[in-house]
Every structure is written in C-alpha cells, then in structure tokens.
Amino acid sequence: MATAAEHNTDHHHEETFISKYIFSMDHKMISKQFLLTGMFMAVIGMIMSSLFRLQLGWQGESFWILNFFLGDKWAPDGILDPNMYLALVTIHGTIMVFFLLTGGLSGTFANLLIPLQIGARDMASGFINLLSYWFFLASSIVMIVSLFVETGPASGGWTVYPPLSALPQAMPGSGMGMTLWLVSMSLFVVSSLLGGLNYVVTVINLRTKGMTMTRLPLSVWALFITAVIGVLSFPVLFSAALLLIFDRMFGTSFYLSDIHVAGELLEQTGGSPILYEHLFWFLGHPEVYIVLLPALGITSEVIATNSRKPIFGYRAMIGSILAIAFLSFIVWGHHMFITGMNPLLGSVFTFTTLLIAIPSAVKAFNYITTLWKGNVRFTPAMLFSIGMVSTFISGGVTGIILADSALDINLHDTYFVVAHFHIVMGLSAVLAMFAGVYHWFPKMYGKMMNRKMGYAHFWVTFVCAYGVFFPQHFMGLAGVPRRYYTNSEFPLFDEFIGMNEMISVFAIVGALVQFIFIFNFFYSMFRGPKASQNPWGSNTLEWTTPVEHIHGNWPGALPTVHRWAYDYSKPGKEHDFVPQIVPLEEGELDGGAGH
Amino acid sequence: MVTFLIIVAIALASLAVWQLLRVFEGTAKLKGGDSFVPTDAENKYQGRMMLLFMFGYFAFFAWLYVRYAPHFLPESASEHGLVLDQLLDFNFLIITVVFVITHVFLFYFAFKYTYSSDRKATFFTHSNKLELLWTTVPAVFLAVIIVYGLSAWMDITDEAPEGSLTIELYPKQFDWTARYSGSDSLLGASNYNMISGVNPLGVITNGSLTSKQQELTEEIAGLKEELETVPKGGLKEEEIIETIGKRERQLARVSSFEGLEAASLVAGDDDILVKTEFYLPVGESVEFIFRSRDVIHSAYMPHFRAQMNCVPGMTTSLNFISRKTTEEMREITDNPDFDYLLLCNKICGAAHYNMQMVIKVVEPEVYSKWITEQETFAESIQPADEEGMAEATNVTRNEISMIEQ
Numbered sequence A: 001m002a003t004a005a006e007h008n009t010d011h012h013h014e015e016t017f018i019s020k021y022i023f024s025m026d027h028k029m030i031s032k033q034f035l036l037t038g039m040f041m042a043v044i045g046m047i048m049s050s051l052f053r054l055q056l057g058w059q060g061e062s063f064w065i066l067n068f069f070l071g072d073k074w075a076p077d078g079i080l081d082p083n084m085y086l087a088l089v090t091i092h093g094t095i096m097v098f099f100l101l102t103g104g105l106s107g108t109f110a111n112l113l114i115p116l117q118i119g120a121r122d123m124a125s126g127f128i129n130l131l132s133y134w135f136f137l138a139s140s141i142v143m144i145v146s147l148f149v150e151t152g153p154a155s156g157g158w159t160v161y162p163p164l165s166a167l168p169q170a171m172p173g174s175g176m177g178m179t180l181w182l183v184s185m186s187l188f189v190v191s192s193l194l195g196g197l198n199y200v201v202t203v204i205n206l207r208t209k210g211m212t213m214t215r216l217p218l219s220v221w222a223l224f225i226t227a228v229i230g231v232l233s234f235p236v237l238f239s240a241a242l243l244l245i246f247d248r249m250f251g252t253s254f255y256l257s258d259i260h261v262a263g264e265l266l267e268q269t270g271g272s273p274i275l276y277e278h279l280f281w282f283l284g285h286p287e288v289y290i291v292l293l294p295a296l297g298i299t300s301e302v303i304a305t306n307s308r309k310p311i312f313g314y315r316a317m318i319g320s321i322l323a324i325a326f327l328s329f330i331v332w333g334h335h336m337f338i339t340g341m342n343p344l345l346g347s348v349f350t351f352t353t354l355l356i357a358i359p360s361a362v363k364a365f366n367y368i369t370t371l372w373k374g375n376v377r378f379t380p381a382m383l384f385s386i387g388m389v390s391t392f393i394s395g396g397v398t399g400i401i402l403a404d405s406a407l408d409i410n411l412h413d414t415y416f417v418v419a420h421f422h423i424v425m426g427l428s429a430v431l432a433m434f435a436g437v438y439h440w441f442p443k444m445y446g447k448m449m450n451r452k453m454g455y456a457h458f459w460v461t462f463v464c465a466y467g468v469f470f471p472q473h474f475m476g477l478a479g480v481p482r483r484y485y486t487n488s489e490f491p492l493f494d495e496f497i498g499m500n501e502m503i504s505v506f507a508i509v510g511a512l513v514q515f516i517f518i519f520n521f522f523y524s525m526f527r528g529p530k531a532s533q534n535p536w537g538s539n540t541l542e543w544t545t546p547v548e549h550i551h552g553n554w555p556g557a558l559p560t561v562h563r564w565a566y567d568y569s570k571p572g573k574e575h576d577f578v579p580q581i582v583p584l585e586e587g588e589l590d591g592g593a594g595h
Numbered sequence B: 001m002v003t004f005l006i007i008v009a010i011a012l013a014s015l016a017v018w019q020l021l022r023v024f025e026g027t028a029k030l031k032g033g034d035s036f037v038p039t040d041a042e043n044k045y046q047g048r049m050m051l052l053f054m055f056g057y058f059a060f061f062a063w064l065y066v067r068y069a070p071h072f073l074p075e076s077a078s079e080h081g082l083v084l085d086q087l088l089d090f091n092f093l094i095i096t097v098v099f100v101i102t103h104v105f106l107f108y109f110a111f112k113y114t115y116s117s118d119r120k121a122t123f124f125t126h127s128n129k130l131e132l133l134w135t136t137v138p139a140v141f142l143a144v145i146i147v148y149g150l151s152a153w154m155d156i157t158d159e160a161p162e163g164s165l166t167i168e169l170y171p172k173q174f175d176w177t178a179r180y181s182g183s184d185s186l187l188g189a190s191n192y193n194m195i196s197g198v199n200p201l202g203v204i205t206n207g208s209l210t211s212k213q214q215e216l217t218e219e220i221a222g223l224k225e226e227l228e229t230v231p232k233g234g235l236k237e238e239e240i241i242e243t244i245g246k247r248e249r250q251l252a253r254v255s256s257f258e259g260l261e262a263a264s265l266v267a268g269d270d271d272i273l274v275k276t277e278f279y280l281p282v283g284e285s286v287e288f289i290f291r292s293r294d295v296i297h298s299a300y301m302p303h304f305r306a307q308m309n310c311v312p313g314m315t316t317s318l319n320f321i322s323r324k325t326t327e328e329m330r331e332i333t334d335n336p337d338f339d340y341l342l343l344c345n346k347i348c349g350a351a352h353y354n355m356q357m358v359i360k361v362v363e364p365e366v367y368s369k370w371i372t373e374q375e376t377f378a379e380s381i382q383p384a385d386e387e388g389m390a391e392a393t394n395v396t397r398n399e400i401s402m403i404e405q
C-alpha cells in the first residue's frame, strides 16, 4: 500500500474554476455534470410529453401553451400539427431512453459510485472520463439544436425505422432533423463507449485491498455489468446509424429497396429495412437492461441500508445480473415477431425471452424478502426504491404476455406495449434514479435534501405515474394503436376519450410535481443542512470519505476492506451496521463469503 | 401577457416555498437532534401510506377492469383468434395472481416491519431452499406458458390451406388498396417500376406494360425537348439529364418484364382493386399478401387478432378464417354502426392515424355477388376516351401534391 499512500499525500494542486468545474477530470465532478445535464434533458423531455398529452387528452383542441412552445408553424391557433406530434413523441423517447436513463443514470452513478465504493482514488483514466462527458454534452447539444431546424426534428419514432427515417420525402422530420439525430446519437455512442470502457477497467483493476468481487456492493456489480453490455452492444447501434447515414447521403441501399415515395421512384434495390431492425434491436434490447440494471443496483443498496438488513441472496443477485446480461443479447427478435420472420425463429425468441423472466423474478422476490423482518426506515430514497420494486413487477409481468409471440400478434404496437415498457423501464429507472439522488445527495453535495418535500414528491409522482401508464394496458387490450395523433377518425375507440383525459391530467400533474424535486435539489445544494459523514448508517466505502470532496477521495491511505457490504443488524454487534472497513473479529464469518 | 403572469406566478410560488422552508429549518434546529433519518412518527406514517397505496392500487385496477373490460375487443371474429383469447386469459390469470401476491407482500412487509429503534432486523442473508423454490416455480409456470403459447403460434403461422382466397393488401402513405385475384385465383405479377396513376400497385399485364412503356417514352421525349430550351451548363440542365437517365433506366427495367411468361402477363387482367372497403366471405380461409409502396406500414385487423408488417422490398403474408359476419358482430356488440377495420399500426408519417379500410364480412353468396360487380384491372386501365387518358397521366404528375396534402 506504500505506493498508494505516497500517491495521495500531496494531491492539492491549485485549481482554477475552469479545471475544477468545467474541464474536470475528477470522477465526482464528472458525475455531477452528468446528473445536471441529464436533469436538464429530462425537463425538456418532460415538457414535450406534457405537450403531446394535451393533444391526446383533448384531441384537436386548441391550447395557447402549445402555441407558446411550438409557435405558429407547429401549433397554428394552438392546435398541434400531426408532424409535430410525431416529432415530440420521437424526441421525448430518445431523450428519456438515452439521455436521461442511459447517459444520465449510468454517467451519474457509475462515476460517483464505482471509485468510491471500490476504494479507488479515481477512474482508471480521468481524461477518458472527461471526454466521455464532453461527448455526452456535445450529443445533447446537437439533439437540442435539431429541435430548431426548419423541417422539424426527427419524427419517425425513437426507433427511427427506415425507410421512413431515410427518406426526407416521406415526412419533414426525416430531413435535416434526422441527420442531426444521427449525428447526435453517434456522439452519444462514443460517449457511452468511452465511459463504459473506463468503468469496466476501473472495476477490474482498481479495487482496494480486500475488495474481492464477492464483496462488491450490488450497485457496483450492476454498473459494471451494465458497462460490459454497453460496450458490446453500442457499436452495433453505431453501425446501424452509419449505414443509415450512407443510405440517406450517398445513395447506398442497405435498408432500401423497391420504393416509390411521394410520386418518385427510388433506384435503390436489394436492401432491407428488416436488417436495420435487427441491428437496432440487437442494441435496443440490451439497452433496456442498460437502463434497468443500474436502477436495480441502486435499489439494492437503498433497500438493504434502509431495511437495516442484508440484501437477501447476494450471490443469487449477482447470478441474476449475469444471467440477464447474457440473455439480453439473444432476445432482440421479440420486437420483430410480426415482421414476417420465420415462425420457427419467432419461437426461439419467445423461448429465450421467457427465460429472462426467471432471473428477473428472482430479483423481485429477493427484494421483497429483504424487507421481511427488516427494520424499515422510510427515507425518501427508500420510498422511491420500494416504488421501483412495484413498477418492476407490474411492468415485468406484462412482458410475459408480450413475449408470447402468438399474443404479440394482436398487442404489438398497441398501447399495451407502451404501458409495459414505460412501467418496467421508464418508471423503474426514473424512480431508482430519484432514489439514488436522494440517497447520495449528501455524498455529492455535502448537504441534506429536505425530507418533507421528498415525501410529497414521491407520493404524487408515484400515484401519477401509475395513473398515466396503468390504464394504457386497457387501451391496448381494446386494440388502440400507439403513435396515433388522434383516435377521432373512427368511432372504434370513442370509449377511451375519458380515459385519455384522465391520463393527461395525471401526466401534467406528475410533470408539475417534478418542480418540487428540482427546487428541493437546488435549494438543498446551497442552503440544505450540512451532511454528516455517514447520514444513513451505511456500510459501503463511500461513506468513509470526508464530506468535503477532495482529490483522491481519502485523505490518508486507501481503506482496506474486511467484509461484504451487507452486515446490517448482524447479531452480537453494537450498532445495526458494520462498515466494510471494520476487521472481522476472531471467528467471525464474512456474510458475503457464503456458508 | 399571459406568459408574463405565469412567470410571475411561478416566481411568487417559489418564493413562498422558500419562505416555508426557512420556517422548517428553524423549527428543526429548535427541536435539535439528528433530523437526517426519518422520525418514528414519519416512519409510522409512511408505513401506513404504503398499505393505503396498495389498497388504492388494487382498487384502481378493479375499477379500470369493471369500467373498461366491456370495451375490450369483442369476441374474436376469426377462428384462430379464439385460441389466442384463451391463451391470453390463461396468461393473464397467472400474471394477475403473481402481481397481486407480490404486491401484497411488498407493501405489507413495508408496513409491518416499519422501523423501531428498540428492534433489530433479522440477519437473514440467504436461503438456498427459498431461492431454489422461486427459481423453479416460475420456471415451471413459464414452461407451461411456452408450450401452450408456441403451439398456438405454430398453428397460426402455418401456411394457408390449399384453395384459400388470396388478397393482397397494399399500403402507401396514407391509404390501402386491396387486390383480389379474380376468376383465375392468381394474383398477377407486380413491380414498383410499373406504378402509375391508373396502376397504383404496379400490376404487370400486357396492357399496363405497353401503357407504362408509352408513358415513359413520352416523358423522356418531353424531357429531351425541354433540355434544348434550358441554358447549357446550368443546374437545370444537369437536373434534366439526370431525370432522363432515371427514366431510361426505368424504361429498361419495365421492358424487361416483357420476358415474363405469357401466362403471368395475363393473370393480372382479371385482378380486382378496391379502396376504402373490402369484402370477405365468412367461414372461408383467406390468405393476405402484403407489400408496401413507400415505408413500413402494418396491417392491423384487431377484431381478427391479426397483424403483419408491410415492408417495402419484400412480401409478407398471413391467413385466417373469419367466423362472424359484420351483421352478426353488430348484434353481438349491440352496435348497429359496428364495422371491422383494417388499421395501420406502424408509424408511417403524418397521417398514420388515419389509414383505415372497412372490412365487410358477409355470407359467401353476398361476397360472390359483390365481387362480380367490381371492375377488373384490365377494365380500369382501359382509357374510356381521350379525356380519360389525359386524366390518367395527370394523376401521375399530380401525385406529389396530392400526397403532400
């Protein structure tokens, strides 16, 4: 340990404002940069959803606020333009999936937690880490710029299937807006890869003495495997985007064939849009786990800490993470059951998809058992985590229906799918991200967030979230297609007018409530009470660092780890937690080592 | 003005909250003590809220079910749909039970084991028995679901029986055309190079071939004339030369269809193209074939539990047997205006929400009568007179603006 000790002693260079806050290479600062950028993007995504919910709730009616945000071109007389509706849905999805729940979530918590929880002074490469953030920022800026182009932003849905997305003749959003979308996503992939490689290398190489893989907190396990999945799957999205760029700009025909659009005959032949779908979903499905696993990791920490009880089945939890990661690469075809794929192939995808339900179920059961006979303390983070377990189950079970290729025939692309993935992915990850912020805010900013506002925020958010997405199952079962600007063109779905109104009210109230969180966040950052070193009584290493951030994280030598992260309420101990740095007593067994 | 007022309102509200917080802060300091973790009172309150939420959630579920289940899709109008509906019910039964049990445990435990400082949590790290239990039990249920589901899937995706009625459903932004194979039960060949105003599906017959060749030849001649009139070396010239090249290549491709077998060049003549609504004979097996003219669409017929993507550059298909006529379904749903619909269910552009066609399921006699009343493809491309011809070419030219509308 001598080298590490030497390394840290004189670590106080004078820092300028720029090197400290802007071009920082410190993982804690980069984590905060990711968080703030992600939050900013999320607010944009959220405003967009409120705008299209106005249209869906009161179809074809005029709202001055639509005109206020979108102008006369896209909301003449306050009535949303159908092209703009599709653009809003598309960019909302893109922002939420990629910018908030991939870049924002992994970027924030991998950066914050990996070095702090494994006992490292920083990421393996601070510079690559800095690049990762700056690519993310550049990508966000390009995405935002794309909102302002003449023909509108990309509007082919967040999956941007060609030929729709390849042909400017097919819709205005497939012009300049789509080009920028592709540029933005390419930058995003670069950011993810740089970040991911760094996380992987850091976890493998920089664990402190005693921090074996089976003593890692589940949050680190989750973030680690997430990074591995990302590194393996994002390049495929990159190639999909690249080929699409070629088709759009250079007349190649990877995805195009036999097309006669807007009175014009295209000469491209021999390509297949289905190829794009395969490439996209080869990333797309792992991507949903890239979103979900960090959320599960955060939940594991928060639930164990606040139940004052070891996470139940630590090894099974790791096993499920690994199983999910592996399976997530061989299920992508469940998004393509009705593209005319060979039915036999469809069967295989049904089979693998249903297999993934097993490790998912194990995780859910283990969370519930962790609560059992616990001593449950309801911090706001804990409320959000319990909420997350609930949404994970509620949305996960409908996955079983959709995974059944036969049932998917009639449910694919209906609101049932919208309900499924918003609940299981959107809500779970957003709730967990809130949990993470409430839980680690003291670590990030050295201040405490206001608890009462946290409670208010949780309950309104949670109720509104289910209020928005739960009813959508029922619309889906009635056959209501997704991505419809209005259902008023035929009487089939008239029964759902009232439901749409209700959903919109929940959506808008739920959106407004987020301002309580934003207020709490910034207020606490500046004026919140000063945090103590270990406010939640946690075992993990990040709570052994000083409240004021320092370069290198620990003032003296790096901590040595003697036990797993979950010695909560261990019999015979004075306190209901035993930090990982506390040596094992004579004859004491380490919980994580198994018996 | 309104904007300004709203900004003021928001500013004022934030100010109010800010002030409120200062009060909170003050009282917290007065009471002293560690205010970072929730107080006993707060824990108790939140624990109760958990339970309350659980009941609220279940009640919401029940209310939605009672209110909206009657508006789920009516009983299946196709044979295979009956199987699917059973499968769906079976799966729902399982997941609803899982959903309820896990939620009861989750929220009840949260409530029951609320924090108390004089209690310690049980140090319970794992249990191989329990974990084995909840790995194998889901596995068993899933095995049943898989077997049941896949047998239905293989049945449904089986090839259409010999002698099925073949109908092509052809989408473009933003409408559908249905093509029946006519008296010879054979759909004529088709190709996107052949598309024109009178031939929206690009059906290849001797008649359509000649008229497409003629149309292209005329267009090329016209373009060449125009070329003479534009300034040399300009952008316009380049553009025209490029267009001429495109049309010539198209003409070559079109002409190559002359090499098709003679039989397939007449198969299209008796094909029947219809728009806005199409008929199906009840009880007969129908095979649908799909292509697409421009982008991906999806043919969604929810009442028949049928859906298939329509992808440019390839053909897809599905088949089913209908089992209730439109009339019968009107009685079942107690809705005299009921109609089966074909919807587009893959985002395809601005008017994606309004790409529909009515499906009339009728007795076979009614169907036979209807089909004989329809114009065949050969008749439809026969220009009635000079005027008709002019109109036909106009349509091609105006298509761009039509589609844009």
Ligand code: HEM
Residues within 6 Å of the ligand: A159, A288, A289, A291, A292, A334, A335, A353, A354, A356, A357, A360, A396, A397, A398, A399, A400, A402, A403, A404, A408, A411, A412, A413, A417, A420, A421, A424, A425, A426
């Ligand atoms: C029990 C496990 C799960 C199963 C069996 C499952 C199954 C499926 C299936 C079959 C679809 C395709 C539905 C369709 O488009 O017709 C789907 C869609 C989707 N699922 Fe899941 N899912 C599961 C869990 C998850 C999780 C954990 C996430 C995210 C964290 C997720 C996110 C999504 C998303 C984003 C889509 C929709 C993408 C789109 O079409 O826009 N699913 N799921």
Ligand SMILES: [Cu+2]
Residues within 6 Å of the ligand: A284, A285, A288, A331, A332, A334, A335
């Ligand atoms: Cu998937």
Ligand SMILES: [Cu+2]
Residues within 6 Å of the ligand: B171, B172, B174, B296, B297, B298, B344, B345, B346, B347, B348, B352, B355
């Ligand atoms: Cu369409």
